Amino acid sequence: MSNNPKMTISTARISLFNKEVVKIFESKSDLEVWNSFNKGDEMAFNYLYRTYAGVLFQFGCQFSKDQMLVQDSIQNLFISLRKKRGSLSEVSNIKGYLLRSIQREVLRNGKKTSSKMVLDDSQMDSFFQIELSPETSFIQRESADQRKIQLQEALKKLTAKQRQAILLFYEEELSYKEIAQIMDFNEVKSARKLIYRALSSLKEFIKPTI
Known part of the structure; x- marks a missing residue:
């Protein structure tokens, strides 16, 4: 192997x-x-x-x-x-x-396997990084390279769960229901609320540059 x-x-x-x-x-x-x-x-x-x-x-x-x-x-x-x-x-x-x-x-x-390399909640903040490319659906309307850099930095400020939800919704194109199932939410509205808050946070993070 x-x-x-x-x-x-x-x-x-x-x-x-x-x-x-x-x-x-x-x-x-x-x-x-x-x-x-x-x-x-x-x-x-x-x-x-x-x-x-x-x-x-x-x-x-x-x-x-x-x-x-x-x-x-x-x-x-x-x-x-x-x-x-x-x-x-x-x-x-x-x-x-x-x-x-x-x-x-x-x-x-x-x-x-008692693997120490499997992450728990306290270790997740550095994960679910989203690398932006010209094809990334989340930023297709943004053509300026500087804008993409600013958005990439803003994404890093989100929590791991917020980045995970954004990734599943925009990159994997899953529904709120499917995201709720993957993230073990009891209600679909929890996934919708998480994505809404993540987008609101992004707007705040990049607000000074608009």
Whole structure:
């Protein structure tokens, strides 16, 4: 096994890559893809892994500094899903479901191994960093480089939970309901309120530069 988790996952994704398979499943809804996978379609399983392994790795690393643990968690998650095919509930947003699942898997595996590299709440403030690029949906309307730098600095002043919510809402394009599930909120309005407060804070942080 490679000592570089990113390389290992990238290689695995390439090995599963098939243009025709991608073309077939990209035209389907999440529910259709999931149902195909749940019925035992191996191409659907390969498509899911290829499409989401990288996203899950990046997200999982927000909860653990141990990249090998995150990689193993992703593999364990897909192995578990494969074994449960035929009995899984319907899923209408695959990304949201998998992000929620990998978060739990990483934290659970961290506890099993007593890994000191799995983060607790007191260590989270330096995580969920958001790197802004020209394609970042959150700043697509901002063209000035200086403005992007100011916004990047403002994002660093948010709490880890606020950054996580912003990332899930704008970058991963999840709904308030899905964000609430991932962040273990009892009510959807808690996710909506967190994002609203985060945006309000951002406006205050960059207010002097407007």
